[in-house]
Amino acid sequence: xxxxxxxxxxCPFCLKLKVGLLELGxxxxxxxxxxxxxxxxxxxxxxxxxxxxxxDRDLVIPESAVALEYVxxxxxxxxxxxxxxxxxxIRLTAHYSDGAVGAALRDIIFEKRAxxxxxxxxxxxxxxxxxxxxxxxxxxxxxxxxxxxGDSFTAAxxxxxxxxxxxxxxxxxxxxxxxxxxxxxxRERDRPSVRAAFPRRLPMAGGTMEIKR
Amino acid sequence: xxxxxxxxxxCPFCLKLKVGLLELGxxxxxxxxxxxxxxxxxxxxxxxxxxxxxxDRDLVIPESAVALEYVxxxxxxxxxxxxxxxxxxIRLTAHYSDGAVGAALRDIIFEKRAxxxxxxxxxxxxxxxxxxxxxxxxxxxxxxxxxxxGDSFTAAxxxxxxxxxxxxxxxxxxxxxxxxxxxxxxRERDRPSVRAAFPRRLPMAGGTMEIKR
Numbered sequence: 001x002x003x004x005x006x007x008x009x010x011c012p013f014c015l016k017l018k019v020g021l022l023e024l025g026x027x028x029x030x031x032x033x034x035x036x037x038x039x040x041x042x043x044x045x046x047x048x049x050x051x052x053x054x055x056d057r058d059l060v061i062p063e064s065a066v067a068l069e070y071v072x073x074x075x076x077x078x079x080x081x082x083x084x085x086x087x088x089x090i091r092l093t094a095h096y097s098d099g100a101v102g103a104a105l106r107d108i109i110f111e112k113r114a115x116x117x118x119x120x121x122x123x124x125x126x127x128x129x130x131x132x133x134x135x136x137x138x139x140x141x142x143x144x145x146x147x148x149x150g151d152s153f154t155a156a157x158x159x160x161x162x163x164x165x166x167x168x169x170x171x172x173x174x175x176x177x178x179x180x181x182x183x184x185x186x187r188e189r190d191r192p193s194v195r196a197a198f199p200r201r202l203p204m205a206g207g208t209m210e211i212k213r
Numbered sequence: 214x215x216x217x218x219x220x221x222x223x224c225p226f227c228l229k230l231k232v233g234l235l236e237l238g239x240x241x242x243x244x245x246x247x248x249x250x251x252x253x254x255x256x257x258x259x260x261x262x263x264x265x266x267x268x269d270r271d272l273v274i275p276e277s278a279v280a281l282e283y284v285x286x287x288x289x290x291x292x293x294x295x296x297x298x299x300x301x302x303i304r305l306t307a308h309y310s311d312g313a314v315g316a317a318l319r320d321i322i323f324e325k326r327a328x329x330x331x332x333x334x335x336x337x338x339x340x341x342x343x344x345x346x347x348x349x350x351x352x353x354x355x356x357x358x359x360x361x362x363g364d365s366f367t368a369a370x371x372x373x374x375x376x377x378x379x380x381x382x383x384x385x386x387x388x389x390x391x392x393x394x395x396x397x398x399x400r401e402r403d404r405p406s407v408r409a410a411f412p413r414r415l416p417m418a419g420g421t422m423e424i425k426r
Contacts, residue, residue: 059298066304073297084286085272091279 003028015162090147216241222412228375303360
């Protein structure tokens with residue numbers, strides 16, 4: 001493999017893939033792009049201009065879920081479990097993270113990132129927080145039994161750690177009200193792959209905010 | 214395996230999975246649901262109420278892409294190719310079928326299905342047809358080289374055959390202007406799995422239409 005990753009460190013799909021690459025110990029070159037700009041090299045590879053885009057010689061993968069399967073597959077990695085049942089559960093939870101979890105957090109993060117605090121639409125943020133709590137209730141049920149939060153770190157863990165670390169940074173954390181999730185997040189947030197992938201600064205209205213770890 | 218499939222025969226995601234199950238020769242029980250109704254058993258398994266839902270004992274899979282991977286995985290089937298590169302290309306095209314191809318066809322099919330012909334919103338249908346042609350241009354480039362239209366029938370072929378057969382029935386066919394696609398569709402539409410999966414009648418405003426094959 002000769003891996004080249006176009007990414008933005010504040011993008012949850014990129015962060016998921018970056019954590020996966022680090023878990024697998026796969027060497028790769030990284031090109032960082034910036035929120036709000038369509039990188040010209042990315043546009044040539046992916047007309048939508050979105051990241052991540054993973055390139056391995058003539059193979060261009062502009063979908064994070066497919067890219068994570070590809071690198072795990074190539075490395076013979078453990079991220080998608082062993083049995084067909086395990087793989088199905090991991091994929092279902094990773095899909096839930098990419099879809100429902102992302103949708104719940106979008107209103108909170110986009111609002112806080114786009115405007116100074118005085119201008120935040122508080123109702124929009126409250127709506128997002130209500131959906132985030134519903135997601136936490138669902139994930140609390142699944143933790144340890146639906147492809148993440150168990151003994152081995154999976155593609156679903158990669159996906160959800162990316163979401164939870166970003167959520168936490170933007171003020172939507174997890175509390176002991178969700179004890180299994182709280183334990184899982186506390187345990188995995190200091191994992192080397194997560195620490196190495198997570199940026200030190202994140203975009204906030206008018207600039208960036210520093211992430212304290 | 215002890216497979217139970219909840220589906221609607223006019224749903225492209227269900228049809229994709231059904232074609233896959235038939236390709237793999239996997240025995241399964243089918244429960245047919247009806248457009249516009251949320252089946253009570255489906256609601257218990259999947260709170261969104263959407264189909265397909267594939268059940269194998271205690272494993273519930275309410276996502277068609279995950280379900281197709283599961284059955285292929287369990288059967289050791291050929292639908293996702295052999296090498297990591299092949300699998301990535303098949304997954305990318307299947308993802309494109311589930312997303313962009315579906316979005317292009319939605320306006321055409323929903324409009325024709327919902328209203329008598331005299332009331333169709335012709336502008337909405339024309340917009341859909343323009344997007345459908347753009348999708349055909351993209352797929353023409355990919356045919357034979359991006360996980361479908363080659364020597365072996367893949368998960369991407371399952372996904373796209375479901376879309377193309379439905380598109381054709383609702384008046385959005387493929388013509389010799391897209392010669393590779395036209396050849397592929399003409400060849401594969403009479404495949405036993407596709408013939409067996411495709412319904413004889415499809416919903417149309419005020420009732421159903423008969424499908425002539």
